[in-house]
Amino acid sequence: MDFLQLAEQRYTTKKYDPTKKIPEDRIQDLKEILRLSPSSINSQPWQFIFVSDEALKRKLAEQSFFNDQKVKDASHLVVFTVINDLKKFEEQIERHLQPGSVGYYKQFLKPLDEDVIQSWLSHQVYLSLGFFLGACASMGIDSTPMEGIEKEGYDSVLQLDGYTSLFAVAIGYRDSEDPNQPALKQKSRLDLDAVVQSI
16 A cells, blocks of 8 residues: 555544554554654654553543543554653763764854754654554554643653653554544545645
């Protein structure tokens, strides 16, 4: 299946089959794919937490507003976090990045206000989200990206240190009666001419 077909068939899953679990080899592939995600200057300001423990999923479900049932029923929950300790981030890039990339950060980003830098770091994590959703679709794994989470609650449950939760993605296999699947509900997007221009 080519990528256009995957894009046509991928959708945000609303109802999961809790009896179906993603095989461990597929989970390992997804972890490696996330590790290979692109980011500006190869900054990699993230950690990705794969949660399959049912008790921990229930605790996170309590911090997930209307997404609670998806979190409970999905095979795994993947929490996307961003580094929030700039000193730690700068130490990391000094160790791992090429001098030119470190120089770019020091010249163009470091002089900015801390909240602007933090916003830039968060944008890098969102790049990995698109990469991840495409990977899931290519493997026949259903997904639900969720910004509807209580971030501080997630941080507390996961005991994060130096990182903070941005969003989560439930992954697994759809319930056959999920009303949001394209076979039952036509996908709704703006017309091509409304969103793409050729100059």
